[in-house]
Amino acid sequence: MSGLLRRLFAPRWKHPDPDVRRQAVARLAPSRDDQRRALEQLALDPDPGVRQAALVHLEDPEHLLALYRDDDASPELRQQLVALLAGRRGQHDLTTRTALVERIEDPELLNELALQGDNQQLRFAALARLEREEDLIRQACDNGIAAVRHAAAARVESETGLSRLAHEARRDRQVARKARERLNRLKADAASLAAARERREALLEKLEQHASNPWEPLYAGRFRHLMREWTKLEDLPNAQQERRYQEACLRCRKVIGDHEAQEHAREADHRQRESADQIRESLIEALEESLDALHQGDRLTDQDIASLRAQKRLLATRWQALSDQHLADEALRERYDRALVAYESIAQARVRLDERAEAIEQALKDGDDERLKALVEACRWPQGLAPTPLLQRARTRLAADTVREDNDLNARLSRFVEELDDLERLLESGAFKGASRLYQRLRQQAEQLPQAPLQPHQARLKHLAARLAELRDWRGFVAGPKRDQLCIAIEELADDSATAEAELDRRHRQLVKEWKALGDAAANREQSIRFRAASDRIHERLAPWRERQQAERQQNLKARESLCEQLETLLEQPDHAANPDALREIRDRSREQWRRFAPVPREQAESVGRRFGRIRHDLQALIDRRAGEIAEAKRDLIEQTRELLARDMPATKRADQAKALQHRWRELGRAPKGEEQALWREFRSLCDDIFASREAARDDQAQRNRAQLDAMQALIDRLDSWHPTSSREANVLDEAVHEATALEPLPSGRRSEGMRRRWSGIVRARRERLARLSLAEEAERWQTIRPLLNAHLQADDRRLAGGPAEQIPLPQDLSLPSTLRQAHERRNTARQSGPEVTVEERLARLRAHLSLLVGGPVNQRDDPLRLAIQVERLNDNLGQQASRAEELHQILAGLLANGPMPAKLWEREVGEFDRMLASLAELPPP
The missing domain is CATH 1.20.58 (Methane Monooxygenase Hydroxylase; Chain G, domain 1)
Structure with missing residues (x-):
């Protein structure tokens, strides 16, 4: 009962029946707030009719926008909003509607407003709210305002969107053309970016390959060149490429740093060598001074001999230590040899004198001068050396009568x-x-x-x-x-059992050296005995260690002798094409091995050291000889490079030959150290000039290519904007084709291919338009000759009625080509000969020919004529098809010459001719 009462007393706009609700809409006034709210509820009613009726009374777009929901908005509400905001309904001003459009989010509603808006500003506001590319393409293709189409097309950015726009924008050719241009630019930019990435990747691979190569004279210069090329690239590298670049640079810098460290080591080695030579020279000078002092003195005592022997042992020890590090210079080694020979002569003379000392004493005591003289001569005392006291007494006795100067x-x-x-x-x-x-x-x-x-x-x-x-x-x-x-x-050192043998031996030698350096100063027997006893204890302790040292020295001696034999074998059969760098490496490694095989027995150290020194000298001479040959070969390469620079030839070919010369330069190896840098600087300067000329030539060629492409682009744009209106403008196209031929060949590339395709399309389109214009102009000639043809038809009718054969004169104001003049004369001549049976056949043939030219359907009865016409067209032109304008001209001439023509026959066919010629006379769109 309560539900019935609610239905009885409820408002009619809430009735369950949709028809009742739709009728109740007419009684609601939107000016009242409660009824307006009822209308708004009805605008969302499930029934479409109720919604449509309610929306008719709601003309406030702001309230309708409050009801509008993008996901489930009704079509009626959307149509009402579009009608109100587009200005088809209501009296809302443009500013209010534009402000409301700027609040809309629904793309479908915005698309409709952009297409149907009554004002360009309103359409622009709706277009600005559109974000999807598909909506922009739709507006660019279908919008009725050109400015809106262009604005929408300008916001299309993707390659797919531009491609669609170029194919679908048939309403606006400018939009399609700009889309094609932007698409071409986008493709060109993508191709340029891909090419730049390929160049960067190729350069990065070169840099990584260079980082894995060993050092050579061109290494640092190439590394700097690759770094400059990297910075010149316009595109930005990605994170991986940047990381690879930095790692390759680090490896290259490490190679360069290692080489510089090796150079510093060589310089340090050179300084050490000079220092060793100075020390050797000072040692030799000290020994020479001692030998000179013995020759300048009056007597040679046992102390002088002991001091000389100690000095010689010290000199030999230090000389050997220095020789283990660096070989002696040849001149110093000769001085050292001469000093040793002088020492050996003194030592041997002393030994001989000691062996005969007792005999000399006995001869002096016995007064046996002959025996004394024989003994003195047997001693073979060196000339100029101070004699010992015994020898002096013997000489004095033998030469007492000859020493006058002393008296x-x-x-x-x-x-x-x-x-x-x-x-x-x-x-x-x-x-x-x-x-x-x-x-x-x-x-x-x-x-x-x-x-x-x-x-x-x-x-x-x-x-x-x-x-x-x-x-x-x-x-x-x-x-x-x-x-x-x-x-x-x-004594403390002798009692110290914790000291290692090597340190014990070093300290013991140092103490003995300091003891001997004191000489006889403050010398006493007790201290001498103490010192000698402690020294003997140390000697006993070091005896096993010295035996091991001696065995190790023997092994080192054998290793040094084996090394010398290997090097001597190498020097006996040298390779004349050997790389000096390989020989230098052999020299350095042999020196390292020589140092590692140390120490050696003192007795053989000097002889094996001299042997290794001679080998090193010969090996260095071989290296210098090969390096000199390489220096000469590199001078030849420099001369070839200088001749190549002066030769008149293409810069690219010259650069390729310079690269080949650089490859040969690297294969040769290194010249002597002082000459290598000078030769390399000269060679690199010449190569830089060659490559600079190549870059200049490339820049000039690139500039010419750009100018050529710009000229071709300007010609394409000019011809694209030219739309002929008469066939007499064909010379403009011929001149443009001649200009394009003069610009050929274009530089290779995507841009050139695109230009050629676009140029071919434009030329083909303009030729087709000129041909169509020529055909239309020829078709318009039909109306020009129509009065003359009518005059012929009237004369034909009178002739066929039995009248005289009249001659139709050519009007003075009518200008006809020679072909039509001849057809006019043939028509007058045919009228004199009387009616012909073939007039109807020729007319049907002309009709079928014209139907083929128009491209329309041909009657079934005209199929034989169509085939015959096609065969004649092929035979008459020998495979070269005549233009449609020429064929139409022939058809007009045939119509004018075909007579005498019965009136009924002409009236039956003239409508078809007029229709087909009128279709041909239509001008093509610009």
Whole structure:
């Protein structure tokens, strides 16, 4: 009961019956708020009729937009909104409608407003809210306002969208043309980007390949060139390419850094070699000075021989140590050899003298001068060497009668004074040993000289003796504590069992050296015994270690001798085409192995060292010879490069030949160090000039290519914007074709191919338009000759009725081609001969021919005529089809010449002719 009451008393617009609700809509006034809300509810009613009736009364688009939902909006609501916002309904101003359009989000509604809006500004507002490319393409193709179409087309960016726009925008050729242009530019940009990426990838592969190559003179220059090429690329690398580039650069810099480190090491080695040579020279000078001192002295004592032997052993040890590091110079080695020969002669003479010392003493005692002379000669004492006291006594006895100069008092005094000066200089320099020996000799001479002439020099001799004693006391004062310290140190070292053998031997040698350096200063027997006992204990302790050292030295000696044999085998059969770098590597590795095989026995160290030195010298000579040959070959390459630079030839070909020369340069190897850099700088300068000329030629060619392409593009744009209106404008097309032929050949590339395709299409379209214009102009001639044809038809009718054969004159104001004039004459002549049976056949043939030309359907009865016409067209033109305008001209001439024509026949056919000629006379669109 309650539901019935609700239905009875409820408003009619809420009735369950849709028809009742639709009728109730008419009673609702939108001016009242409650009824307007009812209308808004009815606008969302499930029944379409109710919705349509309610929406008719709602004309406020703002309220309708509040009801509009994009997902489930009704078609009626959408149509009402479009009608109100587009201006077809209501009286809303443009500003309000535009503001409402800017709030809409539904693409379908915006598309409708952009297509149906009554104002361009409103359409632009709707277009601005569209985002999907499909909607923009629709507006660019279907919108009725050109500005809106162009604005929508300008927002299409993708290649697919532009392709669709170029094919679907048939309403606006400008939109299609711009879409094609943008599509071509997009493809060209994509191709250019792909090419740039390929160039970057190829350059990156070159850089990575270069990073894996070993160092050579062109390495750093190529690395800098690749870096410059990388920075010149216009596109940006991705993260992976940038990472690969940085890693390759790091590897290249490492190769360059390693080479620089090797160069620094070589320079350090050179400095060490110079330092070693200086040390060797100082050692040789010291030994030579000692040998000279022995020759300049009066007597040779046992202390002098012991000092000389110690100095020689020290020299040999240091010389060997330096030779293990660096080979001696040839001149220094010769000086060293001469000094050793002089030392050996003295040592051997001393040995021979010691062997005969007892016999000489006995001969002196017995007074046997002959035996004494034989013994002295058997000693073979070196010439100029100071004799020993024993030998001096023997010589004095044998040559007592020949020594006159020594008995000469003045000469002896002069010599005494000179030696006093020498003694003073030795004391000033602190040379105690030399001064002591010279003082002893001066005392002996003073005893032998008369006292009277010696009296003026006695005071000076005493003064120098006092200075010598002072120097001896000072040495003793310093040497005494030093000897105590050395004894304590060597005893502590002998008792120290924790010290390694090598360190023990080094410290023991240092202490012995310091002990010997003290000489006889503050010397006493007790300290000597202590020091010698501790030294013997150390010797006993080091005996096993020294045996192991000796065995190791023997192994090292064998290894050095084997190395020398290998190098000698290499030098006996040298390869004349050997690479100096490989020989340098052999030299460096052999030197490293030589240093590793150290130490060697002292007795053989000198001989094997000399052998290795000679081998190194010969190997270096071979390297220098090969490097000199390479330097000469590189000079030839430089001359070839200079001739190539001066030769008149294409820059690209010259650059290719320069690359071949560079390849040969790398294969040759390195010239001598000083010459290599100079030759390389000269060669690289010439190559840089060649490549610079190639780049300049490329730039010039690229500029010419751009100018050629720009000229072709301008010609294409000019011909594309030209739309002929008469067939007489064909010369414009011929001139354009001639210009295009003059611009050929175009540079290879995508742009050139696109230009050729576009040019071919434009030329084909313009030729077709000119042909169509020529056909239309020929068809319009039908109306020009129509009065003349009518006059002929009237004369034909009178002739066929039995009248006289009239001659129709050609009007003065009618200008006809010669073909039509001849047809006019043939028509007059045919009228004189009377009626012909073939007139109807020729007319049917002309009708069928014209139907073929128009392209329309041909009657079934005209099929034989159509086939015959096609065969004649092929035969008459020998395979070269005549133009449609020429065929139409022939048809008009045939119509004018065909007579005499019965009136009924003409009236039956003239309508068809008029229709077909009128279709041909229609001008094509621009």
